[in-house]
Amino acid sequence: MRRLNLTGLVLVSLFLALPLHAPYAQQSQSVRVATAAAAPSSYFDAERSAADRITADEMKEILYYIASDDMLGRDTPSPGLDKTAQYIADHLKKFKLKPAGDRGTYFQHITLSRTQVDRENTKVSLGDKAFKVGEDFLPFGRVSGDAEGQVVYAGHGWVINSKNVNAYDGLDVRDRVVVVSGDGTTPPQGLSVENLPSADWESPVSYAQKHGAKALVLIPRNFERRWRFGANALTRPILTVTRLENAADDEDEDEAEAAPPKGLVEILPSRAMLSALFAGEQADGARVLQASIAGEQLKGFALAPSKLLSLSVKLSVTEASTQNVVAVLEGKDSTLKKEYVALGAHYDHVGTNNPGCRPVGDDKICNGADDDGSGTTSLITMAEAFSKGPRPKRSILFVWHAGEEKGLWGSEYFTRFPTIPLKQVVAQLNIDMIGRSKKAGDTNPANRMLTGPDEIYVIGSRMMSDELADKNVAVNSAYLNLKYNYHYDEPNDPERLFYRSDHFNYAKHGVPIIFFFDGVHEDYHRPTDSPDKIDYQKMQSVARTIFILASELANAPTRPVVDKQIPAEQMAR
Numbered sequence: 399m400r401r402l403n404l405t406g407l408v409l410v411s412l413f414l415a416l417p418l419h420a421p422y423a424q425q426s427q428s429v430r431v432a433t434a435a436a437a438p439s440s441y442f443d444a445e446r447s448a449a450d451r452i453t454a455d456e457m458k459e460i461l462y463y464i465a466s467d468d469m470l471g472r473d474t475p476s477p478g479l480d481k482t483a484q485y486i487a488d489h490l491k492k493f494k495l496k497p498a499g500d501r502g503t504y505f506q507h508i509t510l511s512r513t514q515v516d517r518e519n520t521k522v523s524l525g526d527k528a529f530k531v532g533e534d535f536l537p538f539g540r541v542s543g544d545a546e547g548q549v550v551y552a553g554h555g556w557v558i559n560s561k562n563v564n565a566y567d568g569l570d571v572r573d574r575v576v577v578v579s580g581d582g583t584t585p586p587q588g589l590s591v592e593n594l595p596s597a598d599w600e601s602p603v604s605y606a607q608k609h610g611a612k613a614l615v616l617i618p619r620n621f622e623r624r625w626r627f628g629a630n631a632l633t634r635p636i637l638t639v640t641r642l643e644n645a646a647d648d649e650d651e652d653e654a655e656a657a658p659p660k661g662l663v664e665i666l667p668s669r670a671m672l673s674a675l676f677a678g679e680q681a682d683g684a685r686v687l688q689a690s691i692a693g694e695q696l697k698g699f700a701l702a703p704s705k706l707l708s709l710s711v712k713l714s715v716t717e718a719s720t721q722n723v724v725a726v727l728e729g730k731d732s733t734l735k736k737e738y739v740a741l742g743a744h745y746d747h748v749g750t751n752n753p754g755c756r757p758v759g760d761d762k763i764c765n766g767a768d769d770d771g772s773g774t775t776s777l778i779t780m781a782e783a784f785s786k787g788p789r790p791k792r793s794i795l796f797v798w799h800a801g802e803e804k805g806l807w808g809s810e811y812f813t814r815f816p817t818i819p820l821k822q823v824v825a826q827l828n829i830d831m832i833g834r835s836k837k838a839g840d841t842n843p844a845n846r847m848l849t850g851p852d853e854i855y856v857i858g859s860r861m862m863s864d865e866l867a868d869k870n871v872a873v874n875s876a877y878l879n880l881k882y883n884y885h886y887d888e889p890n891d892p893e894r895l896f897y898r899s900d901h902f903n904y905a906k907h908g909v910p911i912i913f914f915f916d917g918v919h920e921d922y923h924r925p926t927d928s929p930d931k932i933d934y935q936k937m938q939s940v941a942r943t944i945f946i947l948a949s950e951l952a953n954a955p956t957r958p959v960v961d962k963q964i965p966a967e968q969m970a971r
Protein backbone atom coordinates (compact mmCIF):
# COMPACT_ATOMS: atom_id res chain seq x y z
CA MET A 399 0.00 0.00 0.00
CA ARG A 400 1.27 3.42 -0.85
CA ARG A 401 1.97 6.26 1.53
CA LEU A 402 -0.23 9.30 1.63
CA ASN A 403 1.24 11.44 -1.15
CA LEU A 404 1.64 15.19 -1.42
CA THR A 405 -1.81 15.70 -2.84
CA GLY A 406 -3.23 13.33 -0.31
CA LEU A 407 -1.78 15.32 2.55
CA VAL A 408 -3.27 18.53 1.25
CA LEU A 409 -6.63 16.87 0.89
CA VAL A 410 -6.42 15.50 4.40
CA SER A 411 -6.29 18.99 5.81
CA LEU A 412 -9.22 20.04 3.64
CA PHE A 413 -11.29 17.05 4.62
CA LEU A 414 -10.58 17.52 8.31
CA ALA A 415 -12.20 20.92 8.06
CA LEU A 416 -15.41 19.35 6.78
CA PRO A 417 -18.12 17.97 9.04
CA LEU A 418 -18.24 14.22 9.37
CA HIS A 419 -20.30 12.69 6.64
CA ALA A 420 -23.24 11.54 8.74
CA PRO A 421 -24.94 9.17 6.28
CA TYR A 422 -21.69 7.26 5.87
CA ALA A 423 -21.13 6.99 9.58
CA GLN A 424 -24.57 5.41 9.85
CA GLN A 425 -23.85 3.09 6.99
CA SER A 426 -20.67 1.81 8.61
CA GLN A 427 -22.69 1.05 11.70
CA SER A 428 -25.25 -0.85 9.70
CA VAL A 429 -22.48 -3.03 8.28
CA ARG A 430 -22.03 -4.58 11.69
CA VAL A 431 -25.64 -5.59 11.99
CA ALA A 432 -26.02 -6.76 8.39
CA THR A 433 -25.84 -10.51 8.73
CA ALA A 434 -25.89 -13.40 6.34
CA ALA A 435 -28.83 -12.24 4.29
CA ALA A 436 -28.15 -14.75 1.56
CA ALA A 437 -26.96 -18.25 2.37
CA PRO A 438 -23.99 -19.46 0.31
CA SER A 439 -24.85 -21.17 -2.94
CA SER A 440 -25.09 -24.84 -3.75
CA TYR A 441 -21.49 -24.64 -4.97
CA PHE A 442 -20.30 -23.96 -1.46
CA ASP A 443 -18.97 -27.43 -0.60
CA ALA A 444 -17.03 -27.70 -3.85
CA GLU A 445 -15.66 -24.22 -3.32
CA ARG A 446 -14.51 -25.18 0.19
CA SER A 447 -12.57 -28.15 -1.12
CA ALA A 448 -11.02 -26.02 -3.85
CA ALA A 449 -10.04 -23.41 -1.24
CA ASP A 450 -8.23 -26.12 0.75
CA ARG A 451 -5.63 -26.15 -2.02
CA ILE A 452 -4.45 -22.74 -0.81
CA THR A 453 -1.98 -23.66 1.90
CA ALA A 454 0.23 -21.77 4.31
CA ASP A 455 3.18 -23.98 3.31
CA GLU A 456 2.99 -23.13 -0.35
CA MET A 457 2.43 -19.45 0.41
CA LYS A 458 5.54 -19.45 2.55
CA GLU A 459 7.65 -20.96 -0.22
CA ILE A 460 6.45 -18.42 -2.80
CA LEU A 461 6.72 -15.41 -0.51
CA TYR A 462 10.26 -16.28 0.58
CA TYR A 463 11.22 -16.02 -3.09
CA ILE A 464 9.26 -12.84 -3.93
CA ALA A 465 10.45 -11.02 -0.80
CA SER A 466 14.06 -12.23 -0.98
CA ASP A 467 16.95 -9.75 -1.16
CA ASP A 468 17.50 -10.91 -4.77
CA MET A 469 14.47 -8.85 -5.82
CA LEU A 470 16.01 -5.71 -4.30
CA GLY A 471 12.65 -4.48 -3.07
CA ARG A 472 10.80 -4.70 -6.43
CA ASP A 473 10.97 -1.01 -7.28
CA THR A 474 9.11 0.21 -10.40
CA PRO A 475 10.86 -0.11 -12.79
CA SER A 476 13.68 -2.47 -11.85
CA PRO A 477 15.25 -5.80 -12.86
CA GLY A 478 13.95 -7.24 -9.56
CA LEU A 479 10.39 -6.33 -10.52
CA ASP A 480 10.84 -7.83 -14.00
CA LYS A 481 12.18 -11.01 -12.42
CA THR A 482 9.13 -11.18 -10.16
CA ALA A 483 6.84 -10.63 -13.17
CA GLN A 484 8.52 -13.53 -14.97
CA TYR A 485 8.18 -15.72 -11.87
CA ILE A 486 4.43 -15.00 -11.73
CA ALA A 487 4.07 -15.63 -15.48
CA ASP A 488 5.92 -18.97 -15.19
CA HIS A 489 3.37 -20.07 -12.60
CA LEU A 490 0.45 -18.93 -14.74
CA LYS A 491 1.79 -20.90 -17.66
CA LYS A 492 2.08 -23.98 -15.48
CA PHE A 493 -1.53 -23.49 -14.31
CA LYS A 494 -2.56 -23.12 -18.00
CA LEU A 495 -4.28 -19.79 -17.42
CA LYS A 496 -5.06 -17.70 -20.45
CA PRO A 497 -2.60 -14.82 -21.02
CA ALA A 498 -4.52 -11.52 -20.98
CA GLY A 499 -1.78 -8.94 -21.40
CA ASP A 500 -0.50 -7.58 -24.73
CA ARG A 501 -0.39 -9.74 -27.86
CA GLY A 502 -1.05 -13.09 -26.28
CA THR A 503 1.40 -12.63 -23.38
CA TYR A 504 0.88 -12.36 -19.64
CA PHE A 505 2.45 -8.87 -19.69
CA GLN A 506 0.70 -5.57 -20.23
CA HIS A 507 3.62 -3.38 -21.17
CA ILE A 508 3.78 0.14 -19.64
CA THR A 509 6.15 2.77 -21.06
CA LEU A 510 7.60 5.19 -18.52
CA SER A 511 9.32 8.55 -18.96
CA ARG A 512 12.35 9.37 -16.89
CA THR A 513 12.72 13.15 -16.68
CA GLN A 514 15.96 14.69 -15.45
CA VAL A 515 16.62 18.39 -15.00
CA ASP A 516 19.52 19.63 -17.14
CA ARG A 517 20.98 21.91 -14.47
CA GLU A 518 23.55 23.51 -16.79
CA ASN A 519 20.90 24.80 -19.15
CA THR A 520 18.07 25.59 -16.78
CA LYS A 521 18.19 29.30 -15.96
CA VAL A 522 15.99 32.16 -14.85
CA SER A 523 16.87 35.86 -14.74
CA LEU A 524 15.12 39.10 -13.90
CA GLY A 525 16.81 41.87 -15.89
CA ASP A 526 20.48 41.29 -15.16
CA LYS A 527 19.88 39.39 -11.94
CA ALA A 528 20.45 35.65 -12.48
CA PHE A 529 18.71 33.03 -10.32
CA LYS A 530 20.14 29.60 -9.56
CA VAL A 531 18.25 26.38 -10.15
CA GLY A 532 17.85 24.44 -6.92
CA GLU A 533 18.40 27.56 -4.80
CA ASP A 534 16.21 30.26 -6.28
CA PHE A 535 13.79 28.20 -8.32
CA LEU A 536 12.88 24.67 -9.38
CA PRO A 537 11.22 23.44 -12.56
CA PHE A 538 7.59 22.76 -11.60
CA GLY A 539 6.13 20.92 -14.56
CA ARG A 540 7.62 18.65 -17.19
CA VAL A 541 7.76 21.09 -20.08
CA SER A 542 11.06 22.25 -21.57
CA GLY A 543 11.40 25.62 -23.28
CA ASP A 544 12.46 29.22 -23.24
CA ALA A 545 10.27 32.20 -22.42
CA GLU A 546 10.65 35.88 -21.73
CA GLY A 547 8.12 38.52 -20.83
CA GLN A 548 6.76 41.17 -18.51
CA VAL A 549 5.13 39.79 -15.39
CA VAL A 550 1.52 39.64 -14.26
CA TYR A 551 0.30 38.39 -10.89
CA ALA A 552 -3.08 36.67 -11.34
CA GLY A 553 -4.05 35.89 -7.73
CA HIS A 554 -5.41 32.34 -7.52
CA GLY A 555 -5.88 32.41 -11.29
CA TRP A 556 -9.30 30.70 -11.44
CA VAL A 557 -12.15 31.70 -13.72
CA ILE A 558 -15.53 30.19 -12.78
CA ASN A 559 -18.35 31.88 -14.68
CA SER A 560 -21.29 30.51 -12.69
CA LYS A 561 -19.70 31.71 -9.45
CA ASN A 562 -18.75 35.14 -10.81
CA VAL A 563 -15.11 34.39 -10.16
CA ASN A 564 -12.50 35.81 -12.56
CA ALA A 565 -9.01 36.21 -11.16
CA TYR A 566 -7.81 37.39 -14.57
CA ASP A 567 -10.33 40.25 -14.70
CA GLY A 568 -8.65 43.35 -16.13
CA LEU A 569 -5.32 41.57 -16.67
CA ASP A 570 -3.68 41.12 -20.05
CA VAL A 571 -1.58 37.96 -20.03
CA ARG A 572 -0.59 37.84 -23.72
CA ASP A 573 3.19 37.37 -24.01
CA ARG A 574 3.48 37.73 -20.23
CA VAL A 575 4.90 35.48 -17.55
CA VAL A 576 2.03 34.80 -15.14
CA VAL A 577 2.55 34.35 -11.40
CA VAL A 578 -0.22 32.32 -9.73
CA SER A 579 -0.98 31.53 -6.08
CA GLY A 580 -1.65 27.79 -6.17
CA ASP A 581 -0.42 24.76 -8.08
CA GLY A 582 -2.30 25.84 -11.20
CA THR A 583 -4.72 22.93 -11.25
CA THR A 584 -6.22 22.58 -7.74
CA PRO A 585 -9.04 25.09 -7.08
CA PRO A 586 -8.72 27.19 -3.93
CA GLN A 587 -10.72 26.14 -0.89
CA GLY A 588 -14.42 26.91 -1.28
CA LEU A 589 -14.24 27.11 -5.08
CA SER A 590 -14.78 23.51 -6.10
CA VAL A 591 -15.42 22.93 -9.80
CA GLU A 592 -16.63 19.36 -9.26
CA ASN A 593 -19.95 18.83 -11.03
CA LEU A 594 -19.59 22.07 -13.02
CA PRO A 595 -19.62 21.73 -16.82
CA SER A 596 -16.10 22.12 -18.19
CA ALA A 597 -17.23 25.07 -20.34
CA ASP A 598 -18.03 26.99 -17.14
CA TRP A 599 -14.51 27.26 -15.79
CA GLU A 600 -10.81 27.61 -16.62
CA SER A 601 -7.90 26.61 -14.44
CA PRO A 602 -5.07 29.15 -14.10
CA VAL A 603 -2.92 27.00 -16.38
CA SER A 604 -5.48 26.51 -19.13
CA TYR A 605 -6.52 30.18 -19.07
CA ALA A 606 -2.91 31.37 -19.32
CA GLN A 607 -2.22 28.96 -22.14
CA LYS A 608 -5.33 29.89 -24.13
CA HIS A 609 -4.68 33.61 -23.75
CA GLY A 610 -1.13 33.56 -25.01
CA ALA A 611 0.90 33.65 -21.78
CA LYS A 612 4.57 32.66 -22.11
CA ALA A 613 5.28 30.86 -18.82
CA LEU A 614 3.98 30.29 -15.30
CA VAL A 615 5.47 30.90 -11.89
CA LEU A 616 3.47 28.79 -9.43
CA ILE A 617 3.31 29.32 -5.66
CA PRO A 618 1.42 26.29 -4.29
CA ARG A 619 -0.16 26.15 -0.85
CA ASN A 620 2.28 23.40 0.10
CA PHE A 621 5.17 25.68 -0.91
CA GLU A 622 7.55 24.52 1.85
CA ARG A 623 6.87 20.87 1.22
CA ARG A 624 7.29 21.31 -2.53
CA TRP A 625 10.68 22.80 -1.91
CA ARG A 626 11.71 19.94 0.38
CA PHE A 627 10.60 17.28 -2.13
CA GLY A 628 11.58 19.30 -5.20
CA ALA A 629 15.24 19.36 -4.25
CA ASN A 630 15.15 15.56 -4.66
CA ALA A 631 13.99 15.97 -8.23
CA LEU A 632 17.26 17.65 -9.11
CA THR A 633 19.28 14.62 -8.11
CA ARG A 634 16.83 11.85 -9.00
CA PRO A 635 14.95 11.53 -12.27
CA ILE A 636 11.20 11.96 -12.09
CA LEU A 637 9.34 8.93 -13.37
CA THR A 638 5.94 9.16 -14.99
CA VAL A 639 3.71 6.90 -17.03
CA THR A 640 3.97 8.31 -20.55
CA ARG A 641 0.60 7.22 -21.83
CA LEU A 642 -1.32 8.37 -18.74
CA GLU A 643 0.12 11.85 -19.07
CA ASN A 644 -0.30 12.32 -22.76
CA ALA A 645 -3.40 10.45 -23.77
CA ALA A 646 -6.23 12.94 -24.02
CA ASP A 647 -8.22 10.29 -25.84
CA ASP A 648 -7.60 6.70 -24.97
CA GLU A 649 -7.58 5.51 -28.55
CA ASP A 650 -4.30 5.96 -30.30
CA GLU A 651 -1.48 4.34 -28.40
CA ASP A 652 1.33 5.20 -30.82
CA GLU A 653 0.47 8.86 -31.02
CA ALA A 654 0.14 9.11 -27.26
CA GLU A 655 3.54 7.50 -26.73
CA ALA A 656 5.27 9.82 -29.18
CA ALA A 657 3.86 13.19 -28.10
CA PRO A 658 6.14 15.33 -25.90
CA PRO A 659 4.41 17.01 -22.94
CA LYS A 660 2.58 20.11 -24.09
CA GLY A 661 1.95 23.35 -22.25
CA LEU A 662 3.87 26.19 -20.69
CA VAL A 663 7.18 26.24 -18.91
CA GLU A 664 6.48 26.30 -15.15
CA ILE A 665 8.72 27.09 -12.22
CA LEU A 666 8.49 27.14 -8.44
CA PRO A 667 10.15 30.33 -7.08
CA SER A 668 12.08 30.67 -3.82
CA ARG A 669 11.31 33.33 -1.20
CA ALA A 670 14.33 35.28 -2.43
CA MET A 671 13.15 35.21 -6.01
CA LEU A 672 9.66 36.30 -4.98
CA SER A 673 11.03 39.24 -3.01
CA ALA A 674 13.19 40.36 -5.96
CA LEU A 675 10.26 39.97 -8.34
CA PHE A 676 7.73 41.84 -6.20
CA ALA A 677 10.11 44.56 -4.86
CA GLY A 678 8.33 47.94 -4.97
CA GLU A 679 4.99 46.42 -6.06
CA GLN A 680 1.60 46.90 -4.35
CA ALA A 681 2.11 43.57 -2.60
CA ASP A 682 5.65 42.44 -1.82
CA GLY A 683 7.05 38.91 -2.15
CA ALA A 684 6.40 37.98 1.48
CA ARG A 685 2.78 39.14 1.21
CA VAL A 686 2.17 37.19 -2.00
CA LEU A 687 3.73 34.07 -0.50
CA GLN A 688 1.72 34.42 2.70
CA ALA A 689 -1.52 34.75 0.71
CA SER A 690 -0.54 31.73 -1.44
CA ILE A 691 0.15 29.49 1.54
CA ALA A 692 -2.98 30.62 3.38
CA GLY A 693 -5.17 30.20 0.30
CA GLU A 694 -6.16 33.83 0.76
CA GLN A 695 -7.58 35.56 -2.30
CA LEU A 696 -5.30 38.42 -3.27
CA LYS A 697 -6.29 40.56 -6.26
CA GLY A 698 -4.04 40.35 -9.30
CA PHE A 699 -2.02 43.19 -10.86
CA ALA A 700 0.55 43.82 -13.56
CA LEU A 701 4.11 44.26 -12.27
CA ALA A 702 6.30 47.19 -13.33
CA PRO A 703 6.81 46.93 -17.11
CA SER A 704 10.57 47.32 -16.64
CA LYS A 705 10.69 43.88 -15.02
CA LEU A 706 11.53 41.33 -17.69
CA LEU A 707 11.64 37.71 -16.57
CA SER A 708 13.56 35.21 -18.72
CA LEU A 709 13.20 31.48 -18.23
CA SER A 710 15.00 28.52 -19.78
CA VAL A 711 13.92 25.13 -18.55
CA LYS A 712 15.66 22.10 -20.05
CA LEU A 713 14.58 18.64 -19.07
CA SER A 714 15.99 15.49 -20.61
CA VAL A 715 13.52 12.68 -21.07
CA THR A 716 14.45 9.02 -21.54
CA GLU A 717 12.28 5.94 -21.75
CA ALA A 718 11.92 3.04 -19.33
CA SER A 719 9.38 0.27 -19.09
CA THR A 720 7.52 -1.99 -16.73
CA GLN A 721 4.45 -4.22 -16.88
CA ASN A 722 1.26 -5.46 -15.26
CA VAL A 723 0.88 -9.23 -15.21
CA VAL A 724 -2.57 -10.29 -16.42
CA ALA A 725 -4.28 -13.67 -16.78
CA VAL A 726 -7.79 -15.02 -17.16
CA LEU A 727 -9.41 -18.25 -16.07
CA GLU A 728 -12.21 -18.63 -18.55
CA GLY A 729 -15.67 -19.28 -17.10
CA LYS A 730 -17.63 -22.37 -18.14
CA ASP A 731 -20.96 -20.68 -18.87
CA SER A 732 -21.13 -19.63 -22.52
CA THR A 733 -22.86 -16.32 -21.69
CA LEU A 734 -21.61 -15.51 -18.21
CA LYS A 735 -17.99 -16.16 -19.12
CA LYS A 736 -17.99 -12.75 -20.82
CA GLU A 737 -18.18 -11.27 -17.33
CA TYR A 738 -15.26 -11.24 -14.91
CA VAL A 739 -14.61 -11.28 -11.19
CA ALA A 740 -11.32 -9.39 -10.83
CA LEU A 741 -8.69 -10.30 -8.25
CA GLY A 742 -5.88 -7.82 -7.76
CA ALA A 743 -2.67 -7.25 -5.86
CA HIS A 744 0.44 -5.16 -6.50
CA TYR A 745 3.70 -6.97 -6.98
CA ASP A 746 5.92 -3.90 -6.76
CA HIS A 747 7.34 -2.36 -3.62
CA VAL A 748 9.55 0.60 -2.70
CA GLY A 749 12.97 -0.78 -3.70
CA THR A 750 16.32 -0.25 -2.07
CA ASN A 751 17.52 2.88 -0.36
CA ASN A 752 14.71 4.94 -1.82
CA PRO A 753 13.30 7.98 -0.02
CA GLY A 754 10.18 5.94 0.72
CA CYS A 755 12.17 3.14 2.38
CA ARG A 756 13.76 4.00 5.69
CA PRO A 757 16.90 1.90 6.26
CA VAL A 758 17.30 -0.21 9.41
CA GLY A 759 21.00 -0.29 10.23
CA ASP A 760 22.85 -1.46 7.13
CA ASP A 761 19.79 -3.11 5.63
CA LYS A 762 18.49 -0.89 2.86
CA ILE A 763 16.44 -3.42 0.91
CA CYS A 764 12.73 -3.00 1.53
CA ASN A 765 11.58 -6.58 0.91
CA GLY A 766 7.86 -5.87 0.99
CA ALA A 767 6.85 -9.29 2.28
CA ASP A 768 3.53 -8.08 3.61
CA ASP A 769 3.33 -5.06 1.24
CA ASP A 770 2.35 -6.53 -1.10
CA GLY A 771 4.20 -9.82 -1.32
CA SER A 772 1.30 -11.24 0.68
CA GLY A 773 -1.29 -10.19 -1.94
CA THR A 774 0.96 -11.22 -4.83
CA THR A 775 1.44 -14.66 -3.29
CA SER A 776 -2.24 -15.02 -2.44
CA LEU A 777 -3.17 -14.34 -6.05
CA ILE A 778 -0.72 -16.98 -7.31
CA THR A 779 -2.13 -19.63 -4.98
CA MET A 780 -5.69 -18.60 -5.82
CA ALA A 781 -4.90 -18.87 -9.54
CA GLU A 782 -3.62 -22.37 -8.91
CA ALA A 783 -6.66 -23.36 -6.84
CA PHE A 784 -9.01 -22.05 -9.55
CA SER A 785 -7.05 -23.74 -12.34
CA LYS A 786 -7.65 -27.16 -10.79
CA GLY A 787 -11.42 -26.69 -10.95
CA PRO A 788 -14.33 -26.72 -10.65
CA ARG A 789 -14.50 -23.95 -13.19
CA PRO A 790 -16.89 -21.13 -12.18
CA LYS A 791 -19.53 -19.75 -14.56
CA ARG A 792 -17.99 -16.32 -14.91
CA SER A 793 -14.36 -15.75 -15.82
CA ILE A 794 -11.79 -14.79 -13.22
CA LEU A 795 -9.42 -11.95 -14.05
CA PHE A 796 -6.08 -11.84 -12.23
CA VAL A 797 -4.06 -8.62 -12.33
CA TRP A 798 -0.73 -8.18 -10.59
CA HIS A 799 -0.25 -4.39 -10.77
CA ALA A 800 3.09 -2.59 -11.07
CA GLY A 801 3.91 0.87 -9.72
CA GLU A 802 1.27 0.89 -6.99
CA GLU A 803 3.76 2.46 -4.59
CA LYS A 804 4.54 5.19 -7.13
CA GLY A 805 0.90 6.34 -7.26
CA LEU A 806 -1.33 3.43 -8.29
CA TRP A 807 0.20 3.41 -11.78
CA GLY A 808 -0.54 -0.17 -12.77
CA SER A 809 -4.21 -0.05 -11.81
CA GLU A 810 -4.69 3.36 -13.41
CA TYR A 811 -3.10 2.03 -16.56
CA PHE A 812 -5.13 -1.16 -16.56
CA THR A 813 -8.43 0.62 -15.95
CA ARG A 814 -7.70 3.28 -18.57
CA PHE A 815 -6.45 0.77 -21.13
CA PRO A 816 -8.07 -2.51 -20.07
CA THR A 817 -7.21 -5.68 -21.96
CA ILE A 818 -10.73 -7.03 -21.33
CA PRO A 819 -13.91 -4.89 -21.35
CA LEU A 820 -13.95 -3.17 -17.95
CA LYS A 821 -17.75 -2.84 -17.99
CA GLN A 822 -17.86 -6.61 -17.79
CA VAL A 823 -15.93 -6.70 -14.52
CA VAL A 824 -18.64 -7.39 -11.92
CA ALA A 825 -16.43 -6.70 -8.87
CA GLN A 826 -12.79 -6.19 -7.99
CA LEU A 827 -11.31 -7.72 -4.84
CA ASN A 828 -8.03 -6.05 -3.94
CA ILE A 829 -5.57 -7.78 -1.65
CA ASP A 830 -2.90 -5.44 -0.34
CA MET A 831 -1.22 -6.54 2.93
CA ILE A 832 -2.94 -9.51 4.55
CA GLY A 833 0.05 -11.31 6.11
CA ARG A 834 0.69 -9.65 9.44
CA SER A 835 -1.09 -9.98 12.75
CA LYS A 836 -0.80 -8.38 16.13
CA LYS A 837 0.54 -10.69 18.78
CA ALA A 838 -1.01 -10.89 22.22
CA GLY A 839 0.61 -8.41 24.60
CA ASP A 840 2.12 -6.24 21.82
CA THR A 841 2.09 -2.70 23.17
CA ASN A 842 4.19 -1.10 20.42
CA PRO A 843 2.23 2.02 19.39
CA ALA A 844 3.33 1.42 15.77
CA ASN A 845 1.23 -1.76 15.84
CA ARG A 846 -1.78 -0.13 17.41
CA MET A 847 -3.91 -0.48 14.28
CA LEU A 848 -2.61 -3.92 13.25
CA THR A 849 -5.34 -6.56 13.11
CA GLY A 850 -5.26 -9.76 15.15
CA PRO A 851 -4.66 -13.31 13.82
CA ASP A 852 -8.33 -13.88 12.93
CA GLU A 853 -9.10 -10.33 11.92
CA ILE A 854 -8.87 -8.24 8.72
CA TYR A 855 -9.91 -4.75 7.68
CA VAL A 856 -12.62 -4.77 5.03
CA ILE A 857 -12.67 -1.44 3.22
CA GLY A 858 -15.10 0.02 0.68
CA SER A 859 -17.37 -3.04 0.38
CA ARG A 860 -20.55 -1.08 1.01
CA MET A 861 -19.61 2.09 -0.85
CA MET A 862 -21.14 1.03 -4.15
CA SER A 863 -22.99 -2.22 -3.70
CA ASP A 864 -24.86 -3.49 -0.65
CA GLU A 865 -25.25 -6.81 -2.43
CA LEU A 866 -21.48 -7.21 -2.70
CA ALA A 867 -21.00 -6.32 0.96
CA ASP A 868 -23.78 -8.71 2.04
CA LYS A 869 -22.28 -11.54 0.02
CA ASN A 870 -18.92 -10.95 1.63
CA VAL A 871 -20.52 -11.12 5.08
CA ALA A 872 -22.53 -14.23 4.15
CA VAL A 873 -19.49 -16.11 2.83
CA ASN A 874 -17.42 -15.27 5.86
CA SER A 875 -20.04 -16.23 8.43
CA ALA A 876 -20.72 -19.55 6.70
CA TYR A 877 -17.01 -20.29 6.39
CA LEU A 878 -14.12 -19.26 8.70
CA ASN A 879 -15.95 -16.42 10.44
CA LEU A 880 -12.99 -14.06 10.50
CA LYS A 881 -13.47 -10.83 12.37
CA TYR A 882 -14.21 -8.25 9.68
CA ASN A 883 -13.13 -4.83 10.89
CA TYR A 884 -14.83 -1.85 9.20
CA HIS A 885 -12.88 0.86 11.01
CA TYR A 886 -11.57 2.45 7.79
CA ASP A 887 -14.87 2.22 5.96
CA GLU A 888 -15.41 5.92 6.29
CA PRO A 889 -14.64 8.31 3.43
CA ASN A 890 -13.44 11.06 5.74
CA ASP A 891 -11.00 8.89 7.65
CA PRO A 892 -7.75 10.87 7.88
CA GLU A 893 -5.74 7.80 6.82
CA ARG A 894 -7.64 7.86 3.51
CA LEU A 895 -7.10 4.13 3.00
CA PHE A 896 -9.82 3.90 0.38
CA TYR A 897 -7.63 6.04 -1.89
CA ARG A 898 -4.34 4.33 -1.19
CA SER A 899 -4.42 1.11 -3.14
CA ASP A 900 -5.33 -0.20 -6.56
CA HIS A 901 -9.05 -0.87 -6.01
CA PHE A 902 -9.54 2.92 -6.05
CA ASN A 903 -8.99 3.06 -9.81
CA TYR A 904 -11.56 0.29 -10.37
CA ALA A 905 -14.07 2.13 -8.18
CA LYS A 906 -13.41 5.29 -10.17
CA HIS A 907 -14.53 3.39 -13.26
CA GLY A 908 -17.73 2.20 -11.59
CA VAL A 909 -16.59 -1.29 -10.57
CA PRO A 910 -17.70 -2.21 -7.02
CA ILE A 911 -14.68 -3.16 -4.93
CA ILE A 912 -13.56 -4.67 -1.65
CA PHE A 913 -10.14 -3.93 -0.20
CA PHE A 914 -8.68 -6.45 2.28
CA PHE A 915 -5.93 -5.04 4.50
CA ASP A 916 -4.22 -6.04 7.75
CA GLY A 917 -3.30 -2.56 9.07
CA VAL A 918 -0.17 -0.41 9.23
CA HIS A 919 2.58 -1.87 11.43
CA GLU A 920 6.10 -1.21 12.72
CA ASP A 921 7.70 -2.70 9.59
CA TYR A 922 5.52 -0.87 7.05
CA HIS A 923 7.80 0.41 4.24
CA ARG A 924 10.92 -0.68 6.11
CA PRO A 925 13.58 -3.31 5.33
CA THR A 926 12.14 -5.33 8.23
CA ASP A 927 8.91 -6.11 6.30
CA SER A 928 10.41 -9.55 5.73
CA PRO A 929 8.91 -13.01 5.11
CA ASP A 930 9.89 -14.41 8.55
CA LYS A 931 7.44 -11.99 10.18
CA ILE A 932 4.42 -13.20 8.26
CA ASP A 933 1.53 -15.03 9.91
CA TYR A 934 1.06 -17.66 7.18
CA GLN A 935 -2.00 -19.17 8.86
CA LYS A 936 -3.74 -15.81 8.69
CA MET A 937 -2.70 -15.33 5.09
CA GLN A 938 -4.15 -18.74 4.29
CA SER A 939 -7.45 -17.99 6.06
CA VAL A 940 -7.92 -14.60 4.43
CA ALA A 941 -6.93 -15.84 0.96
CA ARG A 942 -9.26 -18.86 1.25
CA THR A 943 -12.12 -16.59 2.27
CA ILE A 944 -11.52 -14.24 -0.67
CA PHE A 945 -11.23 -17.27 -2.96
CA ILE A 946 -14.68 -18.48 -1.90
CA LEU A 947 -16.14 -15.00 -2.20
CA ALA A 948 -14.74 -14.75 -5.74
CA SER A 949 -16.21 -18.18 -6.58
CA GLU A 950 -19.60 -17.19 -5.21
CA LEU A 951 -19.55 -13.97 -7.23
CA ALA A 952 -18.51 -15.89 -10.31
CA ASN A 953 -21.32 -18.46 -9.91
CA ALA A 954 -24.13 -16.10 -8.89
CA PRO A 955 -27.03 -15.85 -11.36
CA THR A 956 -26.68 -12.04 -11.50
CA ARG A 957 -23.83 -9.63 -10.96
CA PRO A 958 -23.88 -7.51 -7.76
CA VAL A 959 -26.10 -4.49 -8.22
CA VAL A 960 -24.28 -1.18 -8.03
CA ASP A 961 -26.83 0.77 -6.01
CA LYS A 962 -24.80 3.90 -5.27
CA GLN A 963 -21.85 5.81 -6.62
CA ILE A 964 -19.15 7.29 -4.47
CA PRO A 965 -19.81 11.04 -4.20
CA ALA A 966 -17.80 13.02 -6.76
CA GLU A 967 -16.04 15.07 -4.10
CA GLN A 968 -14.78 11.85 -2.54
CA MET A 969 -13.42 10.62 -5.83
CA ALA A 970 -11.16 13.61 -6.44
CA ARG A 971 -7.73 12.52 -5.43
Ligand SMILES: [Zn+2]
Nearest residue numbers: 399400769803
Ligand atom coordinates in the same frame (compact mmCIF):
# COMPACT_ATOMS: atom_id res chain seq x y z
ZN1 LIG B 1 3.11 0.05 0.38
